[in-house]
Amino acid sequence: AIHMTQSPSSLSASVGDRVTITCRxxxxxxxxxxxxxxxxxxxxxxxxxxxxxxxxxxxxxxSGSGSGTDFTLTISSLQPEDFATYxxxxxxxxxxxxxGTKVEIK
Amino acid sequence: xxxxxxxxxxxxxxxxxxxxxxKGSGYSFxxxxxxxxxxxxxxxxxxxxxxxxxxSNVKYSPSFQxxxxxxxxxxxxxxxxxxxSLKASDTAMYYCARRGVVGTILEYFDYWxxxxxxxxxx
Numbered sequence: 001a002i003h004m005t006q007s008p009s010s011l012s013a014s015v016g017d018r019v020t021i022t023c024r025x026x027x028x029x030x031x032x033x034x035x036x037x038x039x040x041x042x043x044x045x046x047x048x049x050x051x052x053x054x055x056x057x058x059x060x061x062x063s064g065s066g067s068g069t070d071f072t073l074t075i076s077s078l079q080p081e082d083f084a085t086y087x088x089x090x091x092x093x094x095x096x097x098x099x100g101t102k103v104e105i106k
Numbered sequence: 107x108x109x110x111x112x113x114x115x116x117x118x119x120x121x122x123x124x125x126x127x128x129k130g131s132g133y134s135f136x137x138x139x140x141x142x143x144x145x146x147x148x149x150x151x152x153x154x155x156x157x158x159x160x161x162s163n164v165k166y167s168p169s170f171q172x173x174x175x176x177x178x179x180x181x182x183x184x185x186x187x188x189x190x191s192l193k194a195s196d197t198a199m200y201y202c203a204r205r206g207v208v209g210t211i212l213e214y215f216d217y218w219x220x221x222x223x224x225x226x227x228x
Contacts, residue, residue: 001168038151050212053209089151094167095141097153100151
């Protein structure tokens with residue numbers, strides 16, 4: 001089974017900050033990776049697919065990069081509505097989520 | 107409009123059986139995989155398994171194989187997740203999610219149900 005290691009597990013940031021979250025796969029997964037945002041009490045929402053493609057309707061301050069084993073989600077300028085938990089999901093061989101990154105207000 | 111509507115919250119005792127549902131609408135139910143995802147209290151997301159309603163092909167995560175059963179009834183556009191004997195450790199929120207085309211050709215879990223909270227307590 002493919003294991004996904006996501007870091008950090010949590011971070012504190014201010015509105016306007018640039019935020020970077022990383023995900024590492026235990027083996028190469030090409031670019032078969034998605035990023036999801038989950039707010040408390042809500043279902044996850046797809047932000048990025050194919051490692052770097054922005055899902056329709058998602059603000060352009062979100063971006064993704066990477067291929068193979070190392071991936072990054074970047075929020076260029078953190079907004080109040082972005083405080084949430086973010087998960088990566090590998091889509092290469094069955095599916096595995098990363099452990100999640102909680103983005104909190106500093 | 108694509109919608110996945112899940113059945114309501116459940117409170118059960120250990121050892122009891124349970125079947126929760128996820129009804130799809132606004133798209134071709136039989137041609138899209140449906141996944142089940144567990145979220146234990148205060149914890150992360152765990153992929154449990156998927157079903158293709160058109161032929162009932164099911165794939166389970168090794169962590170959940172033998173612990174749950176995933177099924178679907180295409181005549182009523184509904185997928186199911188069931189337990190034959192619940193444990194306290196099954197207490198969690200359970201989400202269903204549709205695998206759909208995003209962009210032009212890639213498929214990802216793009217629409218999600220609202221979640222079903224299952225509480226197992228004596």
